[in-house]
Amino acid sequence: MSSVQYGKLNDSQIKRWLADSSSREFRDHRYPELRLRAISKRGRASVHLILPSDGKTAWKKQGNWPSLCLKTLVNDLPKRLAKVAAGEVVNSAELVTVSDLLNWYVGHIQSNTTLSKSWRRNCKSMSKTHLHPRLGDVLLSQLDFITVDTELVKTMLADEYAPHYIRLTANVLKRALSTACDLRLLSQDPLAGYRVQLSLTLPPEIDAPLSEADLNALFSSLKSANKPCNMLFMLMIMFGSRIDETRLAKWSHFAGEYWSIPALDTKTKQAHRLPLTGAAKGLLRVYKRWQLKHIGKREYLFAGDRSEVVSIRTVQYWSESIRFKYFTSHALRKLCRTIIADMGVDTMVGERILNHALPLLLRTYVRTSLDSGMLRALNDYHMYLIDKGCAELNRAGEQGDEQKSAGL
Template sequence: MAASGVEVGKLNDAALRRWLRSGLTRDFRDPQFPELRLRATADRTKASVHLVINEADKTVWKKQGVWPSMCIKTFLADLPVMLAKRSAGADVLRGEFATVTDLLLWYGDYLDGNTTLSPSWRDNCRSIMRKQLLPKLGDVALAELSFLVVDSALVKLMLNEGYAPHYIRLSVNVLKRALSLAADFRLLLLNPLMGYRVTMSLTLSPKPDTRLMESDLGPLFVALRDAFMPVAMLFMLMLMFGTRIGETRLARWEHFAGEFWFIPAANAKNRQEHRLPLTPTAKALIQHYLQWQLKNVGKRAFLFAGDVGAISQRTAHYWSETIRFKEFTSHDLRKLCRTIIQDMGVDTMVGERLLNHALPVLLRTYVHSTLDKGMLSALDAYHAHLISLGFSEVAPEIIPRSSAKVGSAQTLGASGWL
């Protein structure tokens, strides 16, 4: 034992346990690995592993991990490669996380700070980490995380608890994404789940075909006709314009000024503002809904007002469930809109612009300057096509009064629109 408070010995698990039990010195080193230094924690149950290197004529301690969570034998085997990379100018890899909990806490902070990711996706990841990954894998040391551990402690356990295989796959993918990102940022020495696929642990049945077809519009119109007014209006707008459920639920009355429906960049998935031409059909529907809201709810800033602000994403998806007559999602309305427009022969560029798909920078100016009229013409023809398929049974007010059939008032009352 040296007077400096550093114990010298052979770097292996047995020697480290004896050193921690002795309680006499704070540091440990092995002459065979002069770049390494271990420092005991206050309770002497663990030791931080540091790489002691010279940077700019200063001695710098870089933490690599915590023993015994990290396998010291594996680390020593990788050490020559790490040092060789450093001598060639690369940064030294660091093992910042001892357990899965450490990793997931870091990943949660990363999600919070990355506003380029959609709020709903971030919320979904946080929910999976909180409900599944932390309770089931949080105490597992990253050095012990393996394919078998994920299979037994996560996949099989979730199956026994009755979770759907596709939800289990999503949970595994959140963990894999956290590990991959930490490795990319050079915060992990290696990714213990590299190459793991959830199909190693369970068989995923093919997803059922949930696509909405044009032939489904009849039952859909029946479901919308019988739905509560705001529910019907939310999904009619999505069907008429191919908008996403997130940007539709956030629509404000001020966004419908003039001849366009304006979707701010903050509400759009691709963070690009979007303008949709309002057809006479759309104007009639929106004006009727405004009158209904003023009469039954009162003046609101949002078309779909919740207790505070707009309805939540959760509420919007719950509304989606209330109109289902088959297993489709709200996004299937958007895909159906695009399919019908394409089948009607609308120019591909116009169709892409209507759905606010990302376009090459050189085309954006061209689209804004020349295709607005094309968008209006396409929407006008599309809305007329919906009416020919029975859309007016849901909202008779979209038919000009001069062409309305006798008895339309009865239809209005039956559908709950007055």
Template structure:
């Protein structure tokens, strides 16, 4: 087991034993005062944060990995979705102008409708064609041996990026930071991340805020394109603006 994992387990056990001791279910708390560092050496926490200045390098690393891995992280970057919401995505969830994340896939157990920009639609269609050609028809965007890839497999894909050991949550934080810097309203930003709104807002704001979310995502995706995102996924650009040679669209390595 990794030292970090052991530390997390011990901390959970400490909380359980402390609660049991407080309720007098046990006479002695065997982990009272115990620290993991007494038994094993826990490495310093690595700074995995992503910043806007990392985008160019991140795009380069994404462009070097195989298509499914690339697409998983591209979707999380474009929409700020959680890793579970993304890995469990099915083709039927992409209907028209929305990516509908079912309540069963969402952390807060509430359905989340994410507006699709034209860039996102082009990207999804391109990936669907790639999957049909190289994998075959599947129900999931990221198929495993049975159903979607496992959460462990999705986490393991991080190692293929080889950049700052970032997590899916780091992508969400970067997404939220850029959206805020672009001047997007706080409530819109929170809805994009499918965060629960404060009670007062839930009571008086009945709109799903689709229009504001759509405009915010359009602005954000254009920002990514301006920063070089099209080098990873050239299909997100209008065909008129993509250079062609011999009648074929030039694409980044791995996309065809």
């Protein structure tokens, strides 16, 4: 039997070809530039535009039937062929549906290390969980404000997703469209000017800051947590570090008198050094002994069951488990900064402890004085935490005073 079947390019003929024939390809004599190939156990077919390229034949995928509307494609075919004749590259032919766009964008950002891992991971998750199922089959040529409102925003509201989460999901789609336009894969952005606020009213962000009055409850909650959870959030409280750069901490980062955070792990993409106080060294020493005894030797402080480092989802679960009231992990960082400021620590020193960006010339010029200022500030701050009832840190501080060793 021939590997090619000819017929009219319409839905009924395609259904019959996929169901009754074993031929791999389908063509229509009227449109020699279009080819269909059976895929997925003959439940779908990929649609290709056949174009000349450097003396050879290039196959440009247009999408998958039945998601791709064949009538729309055929009507648009003369324009595409005219662009080819004029020497234009028809890259946009590969981005026909929203699913095509999302697949391209997720692949495009996966190797882009200038974007945070969490952003890339969230984009992939939101695309798979929400955007593909709700908008995937929509043609980019038919995508508009009302489609996003009815098919994405309204359906997510009906499924009881938070408005701010819906905004983040819609922004992934907007970012994909704007990137495709910037790279000339699309000629125009159908959602240019769209904001989720056009479809719903966003409530104010929940702001439940922690204060000094919450320290006893916080320490009590951490005391009842598992050891890695306790250690991770103790480091965040002690140094005001971000949750992801703390999660990725390796034992090799704690060499000598400093905790050195690589640029790749920081939000600012600048390497950061934090002086280690005696209390911090003691706490790390105790935790390392615990890890060696109960888990074994590991490269990371927070090792996962099936991977080298614990996943961000597990850490987020830890964050929820220590809540005695609603607050985010970022609230620990804010609390550290607030207490340091109330203690009278110089503003620039406080900014450096939290690794807020400073002008390059200023960072270089005052590095020595900043390092000594950071150590004094952290020593005073850690003593303050001990005075406020952090018994575990108190024990670690006593061990640090007894053992004047830089090694862990």
